Amino acid sequence: MFEKIVIFFMTGTGNSYKVAVWFSEVATALGLNTKKQQIKTEELHLEPDGKTLCVLTLPTHGFTAPWLLLKQIVSLPRGNGASGVVLPSRAGVRIKGVSLPGMEGTAGYLTAFLLFLKGYKIRGVMGVDMPSNWTALHWGLSKKNTQFIISAAEPKVKHFAKTILSGQVYFDGIVPLALGLWLAPISFMYLIMAQLILSKLFFASDKCVGCGLCANYCPKQAIIMTGKTRKRPYWTYSCDSCMACMNYCPYKAVEVSPIVAIIFYYLTTVPISTYLLSSIVTTPVAWLPINWDGIIQYIYILISVFLAYLLLHAALGWRLFSTILSKLSHTSYFRRYHAPDVNLKEFNKEKVDKYNF
């Protein structure tokens, strides 16, 4: 039925890459021509036709799909009779022997809908529980729990792949979709606001040796290495919070600071933006259906956080300050996580200039 299997994967810590590998193993075992390509900022290569199956694997962020993936789908070529399936991975956790599923919300079906609008026939959607990688919030899962979750996910993905490749369809995740639609305002706020602020909570501690690995392998090219004598990473607003830098830094130097989060909170809510801005902002054209207060507030938040982060970055050049900030950060005591046996360089190699099927 299919002759070309093109698997696009977006990944921060290797979970969605593993899902892509499992799908590709099934397809290759069936003798199908299969290619994988990492979703980064570069253009994706695809020449779809009626014999092409386009597989998308991605992490869930804020109960929906990450910006980078949404933007890349919009720029894919028209389906031209090709089919598509979507496999969002989500935060599976296991606490004291009890497994809890993640919640992909609209991640799978929104992606599938965009593919559909591009003219692809959607043949399947399924959320996959993989170990949660949001180590800015919690400890990285233990090896035992990681193995448990992954060994449950692999047969599920392979079964999905066999079903799809045999010509059948497979749709799962209707309950998460319903919840995702209900939580859509949160997803929207996450995409336009939270994600931007999250990037400004990252900093490199005194353990950073300036190797530049985080900047070189960031899928969004969101890190700039600054400094002449001592190079240090600076996180820009392009960051998608994929967690690759934090979890793959060989020196465990990437931290997230709750103190900075509290400063941002006061800077962007009370008292400045609430009282000062509300007194100076008046709706310039009252009859236009535009929330000027909201827009000015949004711009204020972005600019004030940007400037505060610049100051923070300058202060971090002082080793004593970065040591203290690091010691006061919960993440310096947290275990890191990435998919077992998946190293950053391995999935970054999955880059194909042109497909020769």
Ligand SMILES: Cc1cc2nc3c(=O)[nH]c(=O)nc-3n(C[C@H](O)[C@H](O)[C@H](O)COP(=O)(O)O)c2cc1C
């Ligand atoms: C910023 C961020 C937001 C996340 N939001 C969700 C979420 O809303 N629901 C969920 O189930 N998992 C969520 N996760 C967990 C990841 O989707 C999950 O661990 C995924 O498997 C990571 O895949 P990757 O290693 O390919 O990036 C989030 C992770 C991060 C870093």
Ligand code: SF4
């Ligand atoms: S944060 Fe880590 S990966 Fe990035 S430059 Fe510093 S040591 Fe290297």
Ligand code: SF4
């Ligand atoms: S800066 Fe770090 S978390 Fe942000 S997109 Fe790049 S690698 Fe991912």
